[in-house]
Amino acid sequence: MVVIHGWKSAPLGRSGLLKSITNLSKKLIAETSIKLDDINIIIHGGVYRRNFRVEPAFATHVQDALGLKCTLMTQDSSHCFSFDVSDGSCSPYVVLDAARNMLRIKPGGYCLITLGDERPNPQSKWPYQPISCVMIASLEGEGPRLVSTSYDLSEFDESTCVNMTFDERKSRNVIGSNNAVKQPANTTDSQFVGKINWLSGRHMHEFLSQYSSGTTNLHRVVDQSGKTVTATWN
Amino acid sequence: MSAETYHSRVVSFASYIPEQFVPLGDYAGIGDLPGKLDLHRLTGLDGHRKSKPEEGSLELAVKAAEKCLERANINAQQIDLVVNCAMGKIAGNLEMHLSPSLATLVARRLGIENATCFDMSNACSGMLTSIMLADTMIKSGEIEYALIVSGENVTSLIDEAKSNNLWLRSQAIASLTVGDGSAAYLIGRSDKPNQIAFSEPFTLAQYTNLCIGEAAKKRAGPSMRTKASQLQQGVLDNLGVFLGRSMKHMGLDWEKIEHTYSHPTSPKSMRKGGRVAEAALGQMKNFHNESHDIGNTGSTSHCMLMEKSIQSGDLKSGETTLLISFGSGLAMLAMHITMPEGIEEWS
CATH class of the missing domain: 3.40.47.10 (Thiolase/Chalcone synthase)
Known part of the structure; x- marks a missing residue:
């Protein structure tokens, strides 16, 4: 904890x-x-x-x-x-x-x-x-209080990995293009799920902004790779 | 350490040392460097190992991990945690993996389905930092087995350095001392106490800008710029006190430690460090300084040296070993381990 x-x-x-x-x-x-x-x-x-x-x-x-x-x-x-x-x-x-x-x-x-x-x-x-x-x-x-976290990589899709790649035309290393899994559709009321294209800071900002003890205490983050983490707060 | 429910141990470790040896004269001969600089005389290096074109950070890490699991004789499904601590995560084609963690790909390649996976970034100290975290999780009962891996595919730094005018970019010269390789450790529960101990972990951030690794300008892959003498001085200025505090913290007698491995920035810098250590605490039994033909392999370096010791029959089951780590930042961390049973049979 x-x-x-x-x-x-x-x-x-x-x-x-x-x-x-x-x-x-x-x-x-x-x-x-x-x-x-x-x-x-x-x-x-x-x-x-x-x-x-x-x-x-x-x-x-x-x-x-x-x-x-x-x-x-x-x-x-x-x-x-x-x-x-x-x-x-x-x-x-x-x-x-x-x-x-x-x-x-x-x-x-x-x-x-x-x-x-x-x-x-x-x-x-x-x-x-x-x-x-x-x-x-x-x-x-x-x-x-963060009580527990549970990670799940069963839906991880390797084609979604993001790499730094060299762009010959720009003569610079850049973020390469990548796929992303679909935004999950169904969530329960007690679970807060952010957008799939949010970065780390935004996920925590959005969750902590609406968090109040006894209401929404489950936070699920779905990465664009399909990996997920579900956190229980108290 | 508080809240310890279980004991932990190093179950096995393994390193993949690429076969191809590249002599120093092939890439950093006296005529290649400013002012007829003799890099062999300056560093004690004879050359480095180079991975095959198809061996990126991922492939190197998987090779070491497979060897490590074979030595431990455990099933991949028993692993609860996979941490990758390679610095650059550079593929064979010089693309750099960014997201999600490379550890996830390592787990997928090994058939590990239910582990927590993440990447650690703490420069050359990433390996010991990762093992320290895993050790805590095992001791608290949170997990049973952790696999810590790193594949350093970093010799493209040499080509990047040489593409510069080294008279003007002398901070690129330290890039000529690196080598490729990989390492893996399997940490698990133990019946016996005191099989792994750690020093207090330190970051002396006043030295944080002395070694910077990032994307190369106008070419594929990474670059590194190092104020090597200032960084080395930072280590030497703190080393004696660090080791003294570490012995006290871990409850160890310096002169009874059977093997000592330090992060090998170069054989000559290790000799300097060894002199400082012995002046502060007394003579070491076996100080391993055998990096002359592998170079500085970042987070994998201690394991690479221990693999060489296994091959030469220098390490025995039950012997005590101190690993001393320095990483840009400046991170300082030491780990004391007991060599696993059966190490003499490892091929």
Whole structure:
């Protein structure tokens, strides 16, 4: 079980993903009255980064931008650990599950969760309207509680995989074209299902915006590849 | 660590080391580099392994995973978690896989139907970070078996680097030290405690911009730019304290550890690191620095070195091994494991 102490989201403007996530994180930390130094873990979830960057993890850039425990190591210095995880649009729950496990390793503190994507370059087609979303999570406390997650890859269709490919005409690496599975038609009233073309940040933004305990506590994310995750909140 | 219900262990591991060896002189001879730079003298490298054209990150990862599962003698359906931690996820044709996780494709190729699958990104520390997460999930009882894989198809970085004027783009020179290969670990429940232990995990983000991997400009595939000496200095400045804290955290006696493997950015940098470690904590029993013919293979590097040790008969069942990981970011993490039973029979 992992508890969300607070969250903030905003459409990605012209400032870029790192600035958007950093600004949201600073505002959230101020609003939740959590000390910056109490954050021991940063985990980012998302697929698309500027110029298809893969190294280092985006979360390390967030840690640097926040100036969080960026000091030489001493025998008793406190430090943060940052990394990224992803699985298409199911990334928010992969991140939340990773946060729960990391909080067992570094107990007593908080995990800053960041979700977001940005257009890799102007040459890539970009049908998305990304939303950056940040959350502060811990194992205990007040707030929405993620009770369980269930992943299903039985409907995964390999033809839907998205690749970076080289466009000879543009002389640039771009997002390749891909298929997508169909939007699921039938859902129960108690289940919130986002659109199949939403990216990670938007899925969490939309769910948390309408979430209230005791009403819609099931969140189902269907990735355009057919993979799904169903999450139960309390 | 809190909330431990079960114990965990490394059930098996395996690495696929491509057969084709490319000597350093074929791509980074003294005449090829600025100022008659001698890359062999600078790094201690003799060359690297190169995958076949049809072997991308996925195919490499599957080869290691199949070998790993065969060594463990378990059914693919018993696996609850598949994590891929390759950095670039580059196919043989230099396309890069983006979504969903490459781990899903690995699972599909192996016939794993009911596992949670995701990709981890933490540069060269991705493997140990993934194993640490899997270890926690096993110890809490959430899962029973986890397969962690990586296929690094990265030698196109060498061609990209050489397409630049290296006088002007000296940060591309570190790309000449990479090699292809793959690795897989199977982690599972254990009856015995203390078969796997981890250091405190650290990210020293003040060094985050010293090594950047992203899409190449005006050519297919990836590029990498590294301020290698600054990054190495960042590691060396923190290494002694990191190892001291790690021994304390894991409750280990440094001098009793039978084998030590560090992330091999190059054989010469490992020697430097080894000197810092021994100055801080004392002599190591067996410090493995055998990357001269495989290069820096990113997240697969420790497993590649251990595979070489198995082939040479250096590793025995029950021996204790310390893996020390550094990844751009700068991530620092160490893992102490007991070698699985039956390792002497692994072919």
